[in-house]
Amino acid sequence: MSGLFERLAERAAGCPAVGQARAASHAGEMDSEVVGTVATVLVVPAAERWNEPREAGMRVSVGGRIGFSCVVALTFPSGFAEWETVRAQLRAAFLGWTVDHPDVVGPAYAAGARLLAYSAEAGGRWVHSFDFFLPAQATYEHQS
Template sequence: MIGFFDAVVARLADPNRCPAVVQAAVAMDAERTIETLALGADVSAIVSPLSDEATPIRSAGLRVSQVETWIFGVTMALVFPGGFAQWDVARVQIKAALCGWTPEGAARPVEYAGGTLLEYRAEEGGRWLHLLRFRVDVQETYGAQS
């Protein structure tokens, strides 16, 4: 699924789907990327791969095929307390933009897998980072094995 993470970002950056998200980007290291952003009361969404698991291969011939479950994250980043009202709105919009969507090459639609608080500093100008986890099943096929 070449371009999968770019497609996720495009959905989150679409103002018709997620008007509460001010910027969206792909990053391999969400925490490091967040350090480079100017956070505000509106939500920034950083998309990153988290893990993957694969089902066992049942048979192998000229081609090997197996289902992989990709877990990816959307880190919501904003300042506190200014962005407090935006957090829930953006969370709902992000989940609505991704849940049930079947990206090209996916075996099943994207599902919400849970969330985790990464950082919450309540002082003025503090930060709020919350990770939303999603999963999608992908049918991967590999070439001839010897």
């Protein structure tokens, strides 16, 4: 993706409530992160969907969407107030923003959110995923 997820992680790192952010290959990498009361964010690839080409000549052009997730981890004594702050800042950072990337053709939009993990050990550890999509367009040569 030629730096796409690194650029997304840089955008997430710009949120004041985020202590650190980086691109990662999957949400499971959060298990090896040192997590504290300030949000740690991993930006990971999510579902990528492409439409079937309606017609093709010498070049094929298809639209689709590239999904990414901001996986956020916090520990006790952080709680709902911190979670709400991180959520609001990530939404403000990404909703309506268009990243400069050759495949991306429009602004990011929200796809949902979900709790990935909760552990009561050591007073609590929460891992949430805030999901987004980027509208995409790809053009490539027809092959025979």
